[in-house]
Amino acid sequence: MTGAAAAAPRDIVRTLPFWLIFAASTLGGITNSASTPIIPGYVEQVLGGDSALAGIVVAIAAVASMVAMPVAGALADRRGYRMIAIAGGCIAVVGMLILAALPTLWGASLSRVLFGLGNATAMTIVMAWLVAIAPAEQRGRALSYFGLSVWIGLAIGPQLGTAVELIGGAATVFLVCAALELATVFTILALPRPRTVLPVSTATGPIALPRGAARELWQAFRSVWTPGVVAAAAWCGEGIMIAFLIVHLVGAGVPSGGFGGAASVYAVFAVSVIGARLVLASLPDRIGPLRATAISLSCLTVGLTVLALSRDFWLASLGAAFIGVGFAPLYPSLTMLATRGLTSRNRALGLGLFSSFTSIGYGGGALLGGFVISVASSTLAFLIVAGLQLVALAVLTAFTRDETPRSRAVADEPRDPAA
Secondary structure: OHHHHHHOOOOHHHOHHHHHHHHHHHHHHHHHHHHHHHHHHHHHHOOOOOHHHHHHHHHHHHHHHHHHHHHHHHHHHHHOHHHHHHHHHHHHHHHHHHHHHOOOHHHHHHHHHHHHHHHHHHHHHHHHHHHHHOOHHHHHHHHHHHHHHHHHHHHHHHHHHHHHHHHHOHHHHHHHHHHHHHHHHHHHHOOOOOOOOOOHHHOOOOOOOOOOHHHHHHHHHHHHHHHHHHHHHHHHHHHHHHHHHHHHHHHOOOOOOOOOOOOHHHHHHHHHHHHHHHHOOOHHHHHOHHHHHHHHHHHHHHHHHHHHHOOOHHHHHHHHHHHHHHHHHHHHHHHHHHHOOOOOOOHHHHHHHHHHHHHHHHHHHHHHHHHHHHHOOHHHHHHHHHHHHHHHHHHHHHHOOOOOOOOOOOOOOOOOOOO
16 A cells, blocks of 8 residues: 555646646746737837738737647657757747837738747647646646646736836837747746657658558548537637737727726636636536537627627626636537547547647637728627627537537647637
């Protein structure tokens, strides 16, 4: 009995490496959420563009992230986690420095490409790093705690960005974000080397395309496309909220910063996600992922509609709280639906494809929001995205039948890219 207890692995959540990984993820989340809400005003006041152009500039990073996530994972498996994660963090630093130093459209576009590639690479590897060092029986718990880092970053970032902009302007915000990314790099440097085993066929020489790769890709896509489409619609809501909520509320007369300001609504959203995730962690297991996803989409529809009609901080906070509650069980539920048809041979590939749908949605929300705001109003933009949640619910109902609850071990939650 004593020997068995001595052999039991240490609680990963109580180790320094876990909290270094948590800190790296939080810093990456702060960087993204501090810089993104500043961009619409930066594009209008510095670059002379409109909301449509701002949406494009925001979406560029999301498109780059979509490309970076599966590529970063493949490179890290072959070349090592540390080198690829540090390279990604450094690329993100350069992207932020360019945004601060070159107040031109080309500079902003290049910056967003580099930031999207670099930040997504670093954050993808950080999540994989946690999976590599966590004992198998602790991964679900470790990832649940780890996921909170994304929402903590979202709670802090907009407040920080808005406060720094009021003091020193947008360029100062981007310099601060560059420093945060640099801190992420140093945090990654302090992590212990994960225990990874390179496949024999790819340990040396050029990366070879495995036999049956096209078939595995198709099978993975068939398994994840329905939850992926739902995820794209949901993260479209997050994309428009992150990019244009401050614009929407400032236009209604709400101040941008300070307590009761537009930036504070992000904190309400993040706290709602964290609290609801702690309370509703077992919901997908208890009622099944299909029903849990339907409830989530209903909450998102209500929340986005309330945001669209909000003209003060308190009503906007109510809408953000509904959205937070909706997002809490959504990603685990969709992950359970996405992984049910995957095998050990294509599970990583399938999850990479599924994660790409969230980036598509995030960028699509910024693009759609920017276009509609430029030709109509922010109220209409938020209402359209609210309607997309009902479309996603229809797709889910039409193409998903199996809602058998999965075990926690099978439904380990990968990192949320928002979240």
